[in-house]
Amino acid sequence: MSDERVISGPPPAGFPIPEAVRLAAGTEAIEGVWLNALGGATFRIGQGADTRYAKWSPGPIIHPEIDLRSEAHRLRWAGSYILVPEVLSFQEHPEGQLLLTAALPGFSAVSDRSKNDQERSAYAVGQGLRQLHDSLPAGSCPFSWDLSSRIASLPISQQSALLADAPPIDAVVCHGDACLPNTQLDANGDFFAHVDLGKLGVADRWADLAIAAWSTEWNYGPGYEQCVYAGYGMDPDEERIAFYRRIWDAT
Template sequence: MSGGERERACTAALVPESMAAAVEGYEWARDIVGESGGVVYRLHGKSDAPDLFLKHGTDAVADEVTDEMVRMRWLAAYLPVPRVTHFVRTHDQAWLLMTAMHGRTAYQLLRSDEQARFAIVDALVAFLRRLHAIPVSECPFNSDHLFRLSRARTRIDAGLIEIDDFDDERQGWTAEQVWTAMQGLLPMALDPVVTHGDFSLDNLLIHDGEVVGVIDLGRVGIADRYQDLAILWNCLDEFDPSLQDRLWQQYGIADPDRSKLQFHLMLDELF
């Protein structure tokens, strides 16, 4: 989350007193991409101090920030994730302060280095296989499609769906049309693994050819493996369809389940 097109400089935000010393002396920048009702700041420029990220949310978003904190601490035993430095929760607000991770996003690298695109996809798939290999029995979080459908229905009824952000093939659809189309793809055979929930190119950090970190962990939990595969597959379409083929080859799926792909992409439209 760096670069002028993704953030803008801002004044320091008001934080709880217990967090004030930890953020003192930093320059602040506010993320302007994908805040989803919350606020994300990058704290940087402090001599001999690491960059930090601060997430803040109120009401329902405070619950999401709390969910991310709990999942981040759990996933740290298995994969490289940001380290929680401070967390404060009140009845209606949450602040999550965490270390920044080095590396560039997979999106940045795919845009800037066409010759390395297959190698980048290989690194992403290797990391995804590590995630999916975590024993389901060790994961305390549920993120399956039934749980997410329930949350999606609540969001639809509350008028929270941003239909202008739908993928091209669903431009002009209503949220109810997406909901109805999803029902036509159920039931489906389940293949549960530990998933990230939003395995997109902006959430994966790469350095020296390897994924060195994963961020935005609020949806981590047990779900069908296509929850992650569908989002990554869809992201790669922006660059070259051959990268999508590479995904299946490296992951080891000879015949992708198109029904599951469509279901999880439509489900993602509602979040």
């Protein structure tokens, strides 16, 4: 089981707010909303129409999976085709990186509001993922989320075994972390937008879809995976689902 699945969540009480985030907020309120397994944190700044989100990656050495400069590039590219958070600024500091984005007026697929109708929400997650895959042009995408780079840190023997087992690729531009918390729904419970596109790149569509469906079990409990596949409009491909869940856990 991956550490990220176990550890990511709201920061604990008293979690320190980086000085760069305090400076960006000025006199506005700051609320910690997310802490990932690699030490990256997200904070909400302000209220109402002026709400922003501040993502912080601690340094001085930035882990490649939470490189916010890379995420800013991906957001700006994807924003030409789909609704994503607007990049307000990117800052490099001796202590880390800071990415400020405008808030979107949606609701997380793991919010209490979304959990009131988990079947509908899971279906909307599938619809949203299909919209992303259909809207972003894989042929001109400058980013990759290819299998070789994902498993590059594993032992050579394990890499070889995984590459030998890899199914043919059905290439699209993938989100890269299509878990429920990264999907926003609207007030009616329909898909609205995606957030946290730091791993966005060309890969097999099932690298996204297998994890999106799996994450319903982590966030809603068993019984909702089929709703994601139905919303996406494809029958489950058990071979690819098993393979990409194996990759997720290995990396």
